[in-house]
Amino acid sequence: QVWQIPESGLSQPLTEPVVVLEGHSKRVGIVTWHPTARNVLLSAGCDNVVLIWNVGTAEELYRLDGLHPDLIYSVSWSRDGSRFCTACKDKSVRVIDPRRGTVVAEKERAHEGARPMRAIFLADGKIFTTGFSRMSERQLALWDTENLEEPMGLQELDSSNGALLPFYDPDTNVVYVCGKGDSSIRYFEITEEPPYIHFLNTFTSKEPQRGMGWMPKRGLDVSKCEIARFYKLHERKCEPIIMTVPRK
Known part of the structure; x- marks a missing residue:
């Protein structure tokens, strides 16, 4: 449902939703x-199918079936929207061309x-x-x-068991990493020079996070030098966490 x-x-x-999109046989995650x-939406469900919709007409534009043998963990569009990448339960990362409906690159056992x-x-692909x-x-x-034979950079963080959720800011080339059950947000700058992934800092709070949301850039208060805002999910509340760059 789209609201x-x-x-x-x-x-x-x-x-009342504006439109209801029906096409998956199992829960959409x-x-x-x-x-x-404009009005183009991608959905991926527990049926291992990726659908691309025209929300304005409720029309199914592309159905990508048979590309994933198991549950899809994440989907991310490229900067220009010509491709998207997926992480799957079979431990593979795939780069997919939606118009052709084909996998153009694949790394098995990425982790x-x-x-x-x-x-x-x-942003750089x-x-x-x-x-x-x-x-x-x-x-x-x-x-x-x-x-995709070998990673450009690989870092090990710790032995906690919470899945790491990455949030990317293309303007600063910073990736924020939040772990489920953690009480911290680590952030890293991605550069063109080795080791490519540079640790910047860690934001730490007292209570662990059950989940994390990310405010789009158009919702930030730039007059207060705000560069990122997270919404941290607690058991009974949602807490905003604001990242700013002080200006003298």
Whole structure:
């Protein structure tokens, strides 16, 4: 279901969706808007199928079936929207051309561990992944889509068991990494020079996070030098966490 929030904001609860999209046979776990095309939405479900929709007409544009043998953990569009990458339970990262309906690049066993992993496209076309090693160490990796044989950079963080959720800011080329059950947010700068993934700092709070949301850039208060805002999910509340760059 797709809902339209009024320009003036919510003054009362929404009861009627603008459109209902029906096409998956099982629960849908991922929805993400196309970065450049209006009204184009991607959905991925527990049926291992990826659908691309025209929300304006409720029309199914592309059905990508048979590309994933198992549950899809994450989907991320490239900067121009010509491709997207997926992380799958079979431990593979795939780069997919939706118009052709084909896998154009694939890395099997991107992370050796059995726990969930994530993959996101960066602005320059590289792919950033989080996952687990065979010894259950949490890992970060950076991949060149032209050559997925070996990662450009690989770092091991710790041995916690919460899946790492990456959030990417293309304006600063910073990746924020939040772990489920952690009480911290680590952030890293991605550069063109080795070791490519540079640790910047850690934000730490007292209570662990059950989940984390990410405010789009248009919702930030730039007059207060705000560069990122997270919404940290607690058991009974949602707490905003604001990242700022002080200016003298």
